[in-house]
Amino acid sequence: MMSMLGPAEHAHTGAWIASVLRARIAGGQLTPGSKLSEHALSAALGVSRNTLREAFTVLAGESMVDRIPNRGVFVASPGAEDVREIYRVRRMIEPAAVLWGETTPEALDDMDAIIARALAARAAGSVPDMADANQSLHRAVVALSGSQTLETLMARVLAQMRLVFHSMAAAPDFHSHYVDRNAELVARLRAGSRGEAAAGLRSYLDAAEAELLGHLEHAGSRAAGS
Template identity: 50%
Template structure:
């Protein structure tokens, strides 16, 4: 899996713990509704329970976990409002990144690698990997902003996206339908057709929102933008 460029980690212990749990959610290793034991998670991460509680507070603010008095902590179950909020945020961020962002040689190579890996996974029927590569592709689009703040927000959105798909039996065709669209979109970016790419990405995200609402059983009620 192609990752972001390495950087020196200056975050606090609770921030690193939150990032680790967020990454596990994004990778589909923590399922919606699953209970998170303070004792077990703190031991796994090698941190104190007080530090873990700080991490839990961060993830609760991001709507990735639910904390209920006397009932403990569990991974969140996104609902219809979450779907709409996530896609509103993505519609605000991703097309702008494509329109105004910078494509470095390193990012271009990364995106080409992600697209090739997605096509290979699709051909071999590894649909979970297709979904992983789709998330990496959109993460790469946001990296065009060069903003750690925006990229951090995208990490949260991608984790919430993963929870949406884990709420029901995974549809093997959902991300498969976007492999070709991702390749076409990136070709527009590399050809300098930024406005066309941004407009296509907006249509793409609206289509995806409608499909996700249908997939989760909420119906295609989201207004088109």
């Protein structure tokens, strides 16, 4: 905990707190629209409000939180353009990791274990567990690159994805039909068919983006008509 680090605490405390909050968003503990109380968080994390505000500035720059004058700081609710930007990033880094990353036996075994979790979650009808497995699989894909910079970028993207997933609460089957596509991706990697795996992943990302945008458009139309 931050309070145990003493006066010579982490050199980038604001960035560290931002990473803690980002992880909570990625884990579904902080949901879109949630107000982030400076008083409660500074006490819980053992840091000053100024340090917490530094973290909020970092997260606002990543579109993870919204700062509303005279109201406070709230976890963001991503819109259509946010979704497009997420998928611009994902289309650039994930297929590249599939094409040129190091697919070690250990990495493939880890992916197989994630697919097993996803299949079990689908059988149990657990949407949160399917979402967790989905995110773990795509994190593992980017980890093939061996780049800590890309892994850090992907962590931010996946936190934003978690916020987008909340908009799909009315479509509980959203994750279920991507389980098989993830399994197919891993099978192609095991077979050494990197080109097919990358092309399939690109198609997968295009389909997911279109589905999310369609849902957001439909939800916006319903809200406008109510």
